[in-house]
Amino acid sequence: MYNIKKITKDLIWVGANDRRIALFEGVYHAPQGVSYNSYLLMDDKTVLLDTVDKAVTHQFMENIENSLGGRNLDYLIINHMEPDHCAEIPTILQKYPTVKIVCNAKIQAMIGQFFDFEIPQEQYLIVKEGDVLNTGKHNLTFIMAPMVHWPEVMVTYDSTDKILFSADAFGSFGAIDGNIFADEVDWENRYLDEARRYYTNIVGKYGPQVQMLLKKASGVEINMVCPLHGYVWRKDLDKFIDKYQKWSTYTPEINSVLIAYASVYGGTQNAAEILASKLAELGVKDIKMFDVSVTHSSYVVSDAFKYSHIVFASTTYNNGIFVEMENLLHDIVAHNLQNRKFAVIENGSWAPQAGRLMTELLSQLKNNEFIGAGISIKSAVKSDKIEEIENLAKAIVDTMK
Ligand code: FEO
Numbered sequence: 001m002y003n004i005k006k007i008t009k010d011l012i013w014v015g016a017n018d019r020r021i022a023l024f025e026g027v028y029h030a031p032q033g034v035s036y037n038s039y040l041l042m043d044d045k046t047v048l049l050d051t052v053d054k055a056v057t058h059q060f061m062e063n064i065e066n067s068l069g070g071r072n073l074d075y076l077i078i079n080h081m082e083p084d085h086c087a088e089i090p091t092i093l094q095k096y097p098t099v100k101i102v103c104n105a106k107i108q109a110m111i112g113q114f115f116d117f118e119i120p121q122e123q124y125l126i127v128k129e130g131d132v133l134n135t136g137k138h139n140l141t142f143i144m145a146p147m148v149h150w151p152e153v154m155v156t157y158d159s160t161d162k163i164l165f166s167a168d169a170f171g172s173f174g175a176i177d178g179n180i181f182a183d184e185v186d187w188e189n190r191y192l193d194e195a196r197r198y199y200t201n202i203v204g205k206y207g208p209q210v211q212m213l214l215k216k217a218s219g220v221e222i223n224m225v226c227p228l229h230g231y232v233w234r235k236d237l238d239k240f241i242d243k244y245q246k247w248s249t250y251t252p253e254i255n256s257v258l259i260a261y262a263s264v265y266g267g268t269q270n271a272a273e274i275l276a277s278k279l280a281e282l283g284v285k286d287i288k289m290f291d292v293s294v295t296h297s298s299y300v301v302s303d304a305f306k307y308s309h310i311v312f313a314s315t316t317y318n319n320g321i322f323v324e325m326e327n328l329l330h331d332i333v334a335h336n337l338q339n340r341k342f343a344v345i346e347n348g349s350w351a352p353q354a355g356r357l358m359t360e361l362l363s364q365l366k367n368n369e370f371i372g373a374g375i376s377i378k379s380a381v382k383s384d385k386i387e388e389i390e391n392l393a394k395a396i397v398d399t400m401k
Contacts, residue, residue: 002066003059005180007232008161010138012040014063016056017175024173028201028298032194033175036084037228039165040067044136045074049156049165050228051088060088061095072096075135078103079167080153081110085228090115100125102133104144106152143216145169147209149202155213162223169213170240172230173198182231195230197302199247204305204335210248214241250338252308255400259289260300261313262322267380268347271389272313274381275345278393284400297328304332309341309396312358316348321357329361338367341399343392344374352376371395
């Protein structure tokens with residue numbers, strides 16, 4: 001049975017939720033599920049903005065059929081060719097064979113890469129920056145947004161109702177639980193962390209490109225933002241834009257310490273815990289710790305974008321960095337993290353190496369600073385190391401003032 005949500009007089013959400021997804025993009029846990037948003041504009045012409053993932057085909061097609069109420073589908077706008085949004089292009093073409101495909105040239109090329117069928121050239125409306133499609137009452141302007149999150153991405157602006165269809169931007173992990181508008185839920189408590197984890201892991205590497213999109217978007221009046229995942233924004237968008245400004249410029253949200261440790265028999269954890277206690281004694285609030293062996297790196301990457309100071313503590317393993325810590329550090333380097341203060345703690349029972357190797361990895365990132373030369377532990381923390389840990393805590397706090 002269809003399940004749709006009215007957004008405006010002319011606009012309907014025809015997407016669907018997947019709460020059983022094991023791994024989004026084959027990598028990311030999505031414990032609150034994920035929504036695949038698709039929007040149907042009912043004007044003189046009917047316009048579908050993006051499709052959905054193949055996991056929700058049936059619900060999606062029922063939603064469209066019901067919403068169209070017997071009308072034909074005139075246009076399919078494709079803003080992003082990642083399969084979580086484009087998987088149903090073939091199904092749409094099968095059901096509505098005369099639909100005009102509205103996309104840019106890069107998207108057209110990707111359609112050929114992903115699918116085997118040929119779409120005649122005359123069935124395409126190829127658009128570029130600033131082109132406008134009139135659908136009756138509505139004027140839809142196309143704005144290119146390369147690398148937010150793939151190179152072909154564009155966003156669509158409805159200048160009649162002042163709605164930005166923002167593709168992956170302003171999206172979030174988490175299914176839509178009944179309500180469709182962010183102002184109808186306790187978004188900050190229930191979704192902000194998942195929105196940060198979504199942004200930082202999916203788009204975090206492309207801060208300058210996100211900045212370009214924010215700049216373009218600031219030039220138009222926006223009453224509503226309709227992303228491809230998560231809730232629709234019609235109020236208080238400033239608070240989400242403020243987060244996007246911080247995340248895309250690699251500016252920490254809070255002045256505090258994140259400690260990520262990898263420990264085999266507890267010695268490294270003990271050092272990390274003692275450091276956390278010393279920081280707390282010195283007045284640092286909201287310290288956060290992760291055992292990287294049990295927490296997926298996407299959560300640590302997300303908090304690495306939030307915190308100003310990050311301490312990495314790892315045992316030496318196979319003469320290198322402990323495997324889960326090494327994965328995390330590669331992930332952080334891949335996401336281009338900047339403007340942070342780092343410190344490292346290593347452990348090793350006979351030939352400690354992890355500190356030097358972690359520092360080398362993190363040194364690939366720009367605009368960060370290391371606090372101290374690192375602490376080296378042999379097997380377990382002994383009383384002679386307490387002073388060093390205390391000094392590291394003091395040095396960290398000194399840089400927070
Ligand atoms: Fe939700 Fe980049 O796809």
